[in-house]
Amino acid sequence: MIPLPPVAHREIDDALELALGRLRARSAALGESAGALGVATAAAATGGKRVRPALVAAAFSAFGGDLTRAPGLWRVAAAFELLHAAFVVHDDLIDGDVERRGVPNVMGAFRDRARARGGDDDAAGMLGAAAAVLAGDLLLFEATRLIATAPVAAPQRAALFVLLDDALLVSAAGELADVEQTIGDALPATESLLRTARDKTAFYSFQAPLAAGALLAGATDDERAALEAAGADIGIAFQLADDLIGTFGSRDEAGREPGADLRASKRTPVIALAAESEAWPQVASALALAPTGPIAIRRAQHELTASGARERTVELIRTTLDRARTRADAAALPAAAHQLLETLADAVDRRIPR
Amino acid sequence: MIPLPPVAHREIDDALELALGRLRARSAALGESAGALGVATAAAATGGKRVRPALVAAAFSAFGGDLTRAPGLWRVAAAFELLHAAFVVHDDLIDGDVERRGVPNVMGAFRDRARARGGDDDAAGMLGAAAAVLAGDLLLFEATRLIATAPVAAPQRAALFVLLDDALLVSAAGELADVEQTIGDALPATESLLRTARDKTAFYSFQAPLAAGALLAGATDDERAALEAAGADIGIAFQLADDLIGTFGSRDEAGREPGADLRASKRTPVIALAAESEAWPQVASALALAPTGPIAIRRAQHELTASGARERTVELIRTTLDRARTRADAAALPAAAHQLLETLADAVDRRIPR
Structure with a gap:
């Protein structure tokens, strides 16, 4: 990667x-x-x-x-x-x-x-x-x-602990929201599921490590802020691609049973996007049966695709990656930092299951 | 205290x-x-x-x-x-x-x-x-x-992290042993239950805080070692007194239902000492009934006392506190440090339920 x-x-x-x-x-x-x-x-x-x-x-x-x-x-x-x-x-x-x-x-x-x-x-x-x-x-x-x-140096250690402190708290908030969103009948809005993905994964996995490396190299505050904003977007896109893999990916792509997220009735942004479509009644009944076996999973995958949720998730990933690229371009970052963000965005794009 | x-x-x-x-x-x-x-x-x-x-x-x-x-x-x-x-x-x-x-x-x-x-x-x-x-x-x-x-100062922070590092690992080992000792039919030996008490409680609650204060004040390594040894003993005695309180203490002493450790069938050193006595068959059948209610708890308390386990635990606490005092006396500690250890040992002695 x-x-x-x-x-x-x-x-x-x-x-x-x-x-x-x-x-x-x-x-x-x-x-x-x-x-x-x-x-x-x-x-x-x-x-x-x-x-x-x-x-x-x-x-x-x-x-x-x-x-x-x-x-x-x-x-x-x-x-x-x-x-x-x-x-x-x-x-x-x-x-x-x-x-x-x-x-x-x-x-x-x-x-x-x-x-x-x-x-x-x-x-x-x-x-x-x-x-x-x-x-x-x-x-x-x-x-x-x-x-x-x-x-x-002491100032660098202090700055690293600010990052770590945020990483711990933001990840905890995301993990808690992830569990809370499985409770009750109402499906959470796409917006809050995206926020959860950012909090639970993007911050500690992308934004914080990138910021830590930059601050150790002596990047300015402005450079770090631009890097973190782009890193957060790439992290969200990564998590969305992961959701697509867990929903539609082959055994090779997922490294586990295909459709594992459907089997586990996970409430991912893919599902929330389907709930915004007119086809939701058919999707919902297919999803309710998905935990019963591979045939029901294939049917849920079919209904999700037919609802447009798969295509909308792919679009959302591409929009998010484009925003990361735009942010990187707008900031006065060293060429190598531009190149790194470009490489990461391309790598996430390639993870989208075809 | x-x-x-x-x-x-x-x-x-x-x-x-x-x-x-x-x-x-x-x-x-x-x-x-x-x-x-x-x-x-x-x-x-x-x-x-x-x-x-x-x-x-x-x-x-x-x-x-x-x-x-x-x-x-x-x-x-x-x-x-x-x-x-x-x-x-x-x-x-x-x-x-x-x-x-x-x-x-x-x-x-x-x-x-x-x-x-x-x-x-x-x-x-x-x-x-x-x-x-x-x-x-x-x-x-x-x-x-x-x-x-x-x-x-940097060397003090490094020394504090050595202490913390030990506190985390030793406490984890004690907590794990505490759970493992509830599994299976065999009652663990008194020796291993005492070791668990030291690992789970005495280290992070007594030994490490005392050591941290001493090192911040600039105590020598020898002074710290003597303080830690005495602190570990006081911590073990504290935990044993806590076991007596959970077994025999009044509601006022325990701050909860009397005999809570008996109700929960905890395997404390008090129980292990009873198992070493000839009265163990009577104790064991009383303990098996203890979770059923207050009358059965009073009967288990009575059998434990009759087995000599209560008195032996009190002796063990006093021996452990005396060892702490002897260690403190043998070491070249400042008078105020002697006084502190004496005060702590006396406070633990006073916690023993009468």
């Missing part, structure tokens, strides 16, 4: 492995059970595409930072991956998910552990939840610790 | 109110639902006795720190209360508790909120869990942020 020199990927991987190896070793020293928590916690931060650290490094480089002489950068970059892992672990707990990428996640692993010790369903649920709460806490703290103790 | 000048209590309260007021205001700016989360999160860190911040300030003062000229101290002290609140919120989530001090906690408040919006039991459980996860995350981050941005 982001063209970075190989050295950057290696430095990011090294910084993460240092943090996770340290966590595993310190946990193991506290006994078998803590050791198992350390292993599961480290595994939760392993195997992802590490997009967020790459965004930190790419923004740093785009604003003239020298990747070969950037001592604090890699800790800050790694911190964003740990923050993401913390959110994923706690999100899975809230959603009751026990697997990720086809293998047991922290909660799943500790449910199995409780059963292996003779625990019943209640015991398994309780130990799974305990481990997920604690693993997320450890990852969140480790993300914060890496930044608090990174070798950067 | 800790005699501090009134100014210290005021500074602690001010630092906490500043952090919590800021959290409420920033949450409210993100909308009604985020605002409700901010209010519930701030409430979770309000109304406690603020023992941990008082320990930070008392240790700082005992090692010669000047409470009237201690700019970073109050943020660090406040951070330990926020850390405690984060652990309590996440602990309640793990235990499924929806009340604290007789009023709905974060989870309880958001379960009620989901029902008010027409949510069923599943929706209420999910929103309650989401809010508890997020509130704990916000409190944990705020604790870390206060220390990361406190006006203290």
